[in-house]
Amino acid sequence: xxxxxxxxxxxxxxxxxxxxxxxxxxxxxxxxxxxxxxxxxxxxxxxxxxxxxxxxxxxxxxxxxxxxxxxxxxxxxxxxxxxxxxxxxxxxxxxxxxxxxxxxxxxxxxxxxxxxxxxxxxxxxxxxxxxxxxxxxxxxxxxxxxxxxxxxxxxxxxxxxxxxxxxxxxxxxxxxxxxxxxxxxxxxx
Numbered sequence: 001x002x003x004x005x006x007x008x009x010x011x012x013x014x015x016x017x018x019x020x021x022x023x024x025x026x027x028x029x030x031x032x033x034x035x036x037x038x039x040x041x042x043x044x045x046x047x048x049x050x051x052x053x054x055x056x057x058x059x060x061x062x063x064x065x066x067x068x069x070x071x072x073x074x075x076x077x078x079x080x081x082x083x084x085x086x087x088x089x090x091x092x093x094x095x096x097x098x099x100x101x102x103x104x105x106x107x108x109x110x111x112x113x114x115x116x117x118x119x120x121x122x123x124x125x126x127x128x129x130x131x132x133x134x135x136x137x138x139x140x141x142x143x144x145x146x147x148x149x150x151x152x153x154x155x156x157x158x159x160x161x162x163x164x165x166x167x168x169x170x171x172x173x174x175x176x177x178x179x180x181x182x183x184x185x186x187x188x189x
Contacts, residue, residue: 031135038133040185045106045127046153047170047178050077054171061171064118076105077170081154087147098146106133 053075055061064070071078080101086092110130112122126132158164170178 034135038136040182041127041133042106042136043149043153043185044182045109046076046102046149047181048127049105049109050153050168050170051173051175051178053077054169056171062120064120067117069115069117074101074105074108076102076150077154080105081150084147084150084154087143088151094143096143098150099141099143102141102146102149103137 052060052062053065053070054077062070065075073079075081080098083092083094083097087094087098106128108120109123109128110132113120122128124130154168155165156168158166
């Protein structure tokens with residue numbers, strides 16, 4: 001947590017007796033575990049969206065993925081992705097475009113959205129339920145963190161040791177492939 005600029009005081013914890021410090025360390029560990037869990041949910045939400053917005057099989061794709069509103073305003077692979085390089089490599093100031101764009105994207109799938117051009121039903125469940133990410137929902141991520149998240153999930157090195165990168169094509173991946181990605185993430189600390 002210190003790596004992200006958090007200190008004990010940020011969580012309402014103070015110096016104290018050994019018992020108090022042990023309780024505080026337990027609270028910090030619980031918070032750390034919850035943040036890790038919510039981080040995994042956030043990543044898997046994106047993998048789910050990437051897959052269903054890029055699938056060639058109409059039975060396994062979002063029906064609205066080809067609409068102009070989705071592609072140009074909401075899609076993390078087109079509307080948001082076009083800003084990642086400028087933020088990370090050129091230092092472009094974007095306010096909270098990516099962070100708020102991801103928040104809006106998750107809110108749409110949690111609460112649903114209906115307008116002339118597209119209709120998205122609330123998905124709910126463990127992935128998009130109202131209480132799936134109670135801490136992340138209110139935590140400020142920062143624009144660079146959102147850019148790094150999209151960068152790591154949308155592009156990959158072109159080969160071993162290569163500096164050139166290529167786009168990940170989620171439409172070609174099976175559900176099992178996404179499951180393997182998720183399982184690999186579970187093994188990380």
